Amino acid sequence: MHRVAKLWAAVTAIVMVAAGLTGLGAVTAPAVAASGSDFNAGMIISDEVFYDSSTMSVGDIQAFLNARVPSCRSGYTCLKDYAQSTASQSAKSEGCAAYPGGWQSAAEIIWRVANVCGINPRALIVLLEKEQSLITDTWPSSRQYRSATGYGCPDTSDCDTNYYGFFNQVYHAAWQFKKYQARPDRAYRAGRNNTIQWHPNASCGSSQVFIENQATAGLYLYTPYRPNQAALDNLYGVGDSCSAYGNRNFWRIFTDWFGSTGYTVKGAFAEFYRANGGPEGFLGAPTSNEMVVDGGWKQRFSGGTLFTRVGTPVFAVRGLMRDYYRGVGEQADGLGWPVEQQVSLGNGNWYQAFERGRILVTGSTVKAVRGEIAKKYLSVGAQQGRLGFPTGDEAWGSGGWLQRFQGGVIASSTAGTFVITGTIQKRFDAAGGAAGGLGWPTEDERSVGSDWSQKFTSGAIVVRKSVDRVVKGDLGAYYVRAGAEASALGWPSSNEARLGTGWTQSFEQGILYSSSVGTRAVPNALGPQYQAAGGPTGSLGWPTSDAVTKDARVSQSFQNGQLSTNPDVAVAGAVYREYARVGGASSALGMPTEAEAKVTGGVRQRFVGGIVYVTSARAFVVQGDLGRGYLAAGDVASKFGVPTSQERQSGIGWAQTFSSGVLYSSPAGVYAVMGAIRGYHDANGGVQGRLGWPSGAETKVDGGWRQSFTGGTVYAKDGRAPIVVWGDIGTYYAGAGEQAGAAGWPVSAERARPGGWIQEFDNGTVHNSPAGTALVGGDILRAYAAAGGSDSQVKWPVSDATVVGGGFSQVFVGGSYYARGGRVFVVQGAIATAYAGDGGAGGSLGWPTGNEWWSGREWRQDFERGSIIVDSAGARIVRR
Template structure:
């Protein structure tokens, strides 16, 4: 073969005539190496486009390891030892980058032929496959069985002009020089496309054989720069005889350089326009050719597929190739499905595997997914996140089985259905599988378009059923409760309780809307949701009590908390109150002002303890009883509490609807350790020594004026009772009593006076009721005085308590009472024959109906006594003592007594 040598570049610029005078050089092989068989279809040889620019300048087609493997394979018959190209090595030197080879070639002390080819291709930007083919067509080095040093010196035919008779310029000897300079020359052609004999994108006359004008040639419109470069390097075009001969010899006008370039490249690397043609052929042969399930070809290899891909149809399917995917066969139902989707232009792209038998069917992998086929389901594609999820589930041998539908776009994502369920995908959730009862329950919710949205977990098995999580909640299923959706605050509350292992267990009902909120039933209770209080769990013992009270429409309304624990019991708060229970008390409702007051008392840890009744309606208000007392509420009094003793006392007196009414104060502790509370119409007081008693009305006012329980009377020892004689009431205290009547008011009778009063019959006796409270007197060293309706009682430590009444009291008053000369009484009024008398510290007062009451003292008293008092000769006094000449005198019924100034007493009888 002949070609234009690099040293003739200037001559080529002179014109085609000079070029045609060059001589053939024997460097190029006229025939292929022994054993070569023609596989390339030279009927497809296009002289206008022998190789595309894209393929010619593609440096990524092979790396150094692939080149070495290629040389090992093609040179396997070489017997020349280290002169075999696969084993050849030499020292190289560094060449700086320039405009033709824009990357620096870094030399090494010894490099393999594969390394040199790879590094030159990278440095100069030429396809290493082009360099390998050129080595073969020039000197046959790739497949040579016994190459020589001379073969390496002129490996690429560079510097060997046709007109030198085969003599090469020694300057360019050596394998490294040859490969580098040839690659650089191709880049020269590219950098100066119009300076050489053949120019792309115009008509060029190209001879069939150099130096034989009689052989003629043909005008060719060269379509690209790579083809122009091949003609500039080897300036002739094969005639038809050359093409018809394959790798063989044509006629006398046949040339072979560019024919062989096309043939080698096509046989070794596939299409010169695309790199997949050979891969398709190799795949077909590797599968067994026509004896495989593909059968005979029904068309040629074409490289018009997407992204420069190639394909060939066969009786039983097709083989597709692309740079990214390699060559793979598709057939049958899988092929039909792929065709339906749009072949390699579909979202699946090119196949990345052959059809593969799997249990129950077949599959083909593609760039964008896979197609699976079974007799029961047909062929369906699966891809992306859905495919990955299905793979994790065990592919077709997992519980999902084969796909039963193609991936389908749905609002917000995609779905693929399978024999055992489905997989749903969205960008925000990823891909998750769903099946069975959970799938059915989700369908009732509206699938992904319903409130649950897309699944965010696979269906998971529980000891009691199964569940799956979704964007909007979760769906749980059990054999006894069925499948139910959980979402929103109700789901959150259920999760807080411990999911299905908590107190509530599995759901047994759907979420149900009610006025003001919603609820959902569970095996162990309920969850109720409201805008004001969120979702709250209600379980027994609270649920039954709450429902009996009307549930959400009753007095308690929606729950406002989950159940809580106390040290000895539990509770639950509702919008309208709470329910409390303990180990010793049943659940009871507490609400409103009762609840508020109980809370201020310390709830169940306060002195009232747990409630033992619900809040109950009573006349005029409400009442709730507790372990330690009761709370009472009315509009006018508010909420007040009483301890056990006072509450029992109020209950015994008719409760808050009785005569005492509602408490107006809480129970309080007195300064002396007792307890008390004020009520609307009474006052309850308790002490350990006296028990519980009521003090009310004017009696309470009088007692209070004296200092209540801290005063002289102390605590009450009885409630008010009818006073003897039915003229009023009496309330007894530790140290006295208070008597009341409409006419006298309420007045206390101290204990020290009470005995004396009792001697006279008390309230029903001669003295009647007290008309004033007892008061103190300073006479006689201090004592007490109290006036009654018909007399008075005077008391001192020296005299005791003595009754003074009637005319005697009048006569004593005339003397100045206890501050007069008589002083305090030392005896009660005493009945005498025909009259009465009272003795005093300074004398006495005697009374008779006829003579009236008169005081007698001193010498008068002693003289009268000596004469027998009122039973003697003188009888009763009829006057007080009065002054007379020389002394003083007293008149008696039957005489007089005179006491002289000298102290002598004289009795005169009439």
């Protein structure tokens, strides 16, 4: 009988702690203060720690006991002074070696039991304390000694006298833990979820615990309760009525007296640790276990952290670098994993390389370069290049990262990663950096003859003949997009200047203007005309488009009109305003192809890429695929009528409403949806509904109309509302000739039935199920429906009806229907199997002459030339 948890010992241990009788004193391993938040129910103590019998000598144990109780109360024998005669024990198959008996002290008993059974003596010391407070009690009773480890003391009865006595208790408790280890297939197992109660009172409930290792499983087998949050919140006191304390106290006492229950150094880390002096080396003592992180492992020590991954050596990150690296998230930071050891640069300077950067130390200053900035830094010579050491960390702002160095800056954004130095850097900083009007660099500085230039996302800095010009803000962004000094504008000939409500800047081949309506360049070819009209403050206003050259003609749109080097077709008034709104000649409309013309309800002007239609109240543009389809149909004179809305994007395509329908453009093509079909389409979610986009034009067919969509086909028989046929039924219907086929026009929408779908048509009902898709019509349909349809014994049809010997037959999952001469019979079950084996209606039995019937002893169905009978012996054919 092994021990099952008792709460009395746990409560006693709590009282002893509260009384201040569990002082720490000298220990043989570094101890840490326990915190309830650190308790791990799945790993109370590691196997490496629990089964390590080499942690203390007899002398270590005696010194520890002496430190716990320096003086014992008069008249009592404390554990440090306890001794007894012990009986020799033979070796045990579960894992304890032979034990030599004799007169032995408590310290010697603990040491010998630990060594013959392979249990950590510290674990036995903690067990004695948490069960009977024997380690710290200054006036222990005989009862405490007789049940020292609580072995053989179940919750439901008194302790077993066979296991009384200090040696008996220590030996059998250790042996029990070895039995758990030797035969782990028990109630609580490592490597799986286990249901563990909070308290012996089952009404307190239970929880799921994934037990990580065998030693923890053994503790739960010995004391089968888990501390609840109340017990952990008051780690040195009591919790609530559902709190259990045994395993909490074991973990807490071990942690307080001996340090972590699980800090071990093993494998490649252990080899590196030993080679570098172990605890006495630069790493010091471990402060965590090995941790699996992001595809590798790491372990913390007081003086550094070790890292490794499969196929890589062990790397140490230590000192100031360790502090910096940990502060930014270690391997999860943009630096990634270390890829070499620290390298000394002399004079107190160090660096260490990582996957995506490096950390540099100069004196007491630590900075890192990472990611794209690190790549750039290395490409220009790193700390030995012109940039030198970093003087600051990378900083985020205005959409990118910037890091300063002794010799310049590296700026990284979506535009790329580039170095800025010298006069250009000074101009960059003076302009407000990336947050100023220039934005981020898009190239490294480059020489253009004897001049220098560097582009930015919103401008450029040029140094020409010792005169530097900055083109920034909206003007700069335009200039850079155009190609800076290599663009049609050439080199800047002035800095920017304020003009009315906007800005202007002169270049060799034109002038840039920026205002609330945009930033545009007016080329020298149009400049004299524009200036003669008063420029931006004149009648034309600010440019609203770039100049466009086509067929040797240069044209450009302004707020109130359009200039051209060779006037041909004018765009003016309301048409011009709409044309300008979408981008003028630079839009999808392009150049005009004819003059404005009056049409029904308004005016229309055609362009290369579409039309502009204007009424007294509204103006509309039809362009792109919609425009081409509209133009091809005859635009405002077509069956679509005039536009009544602008185009609108909807998912994968575009739509535009006209007076007689909606024109859609998608990967399926450009098609109109009109009339009753349009109403049905709109009512069913339009292109966002199951029908989706039109995939064909509305088509006139005999007796009605049809139109296909990506999700199905809509049929509108004359005099009826439209109905959609889709999915598997739609596929069947299309293959059967649609409305011209056997089914005729649909008369109802598809609806669900248990196990499938049905849809009614003029000439029958199409059924769809895993058995197939088939039309059931005529006499068979009437009989099938009367029997319950798909809910009947025959269930769903397997195929369409076929002509057989002057009649029709149709196969269903559970049988077949036969119709001839106005009469319909069903053959099902075992009779159907026998009938099919005989050849069905074409076999020797011929057509059925009635349905199956029960004679009182057997089922029978009659046929033209015989019967099929089914009884307990099976089915048999009786021929006439």
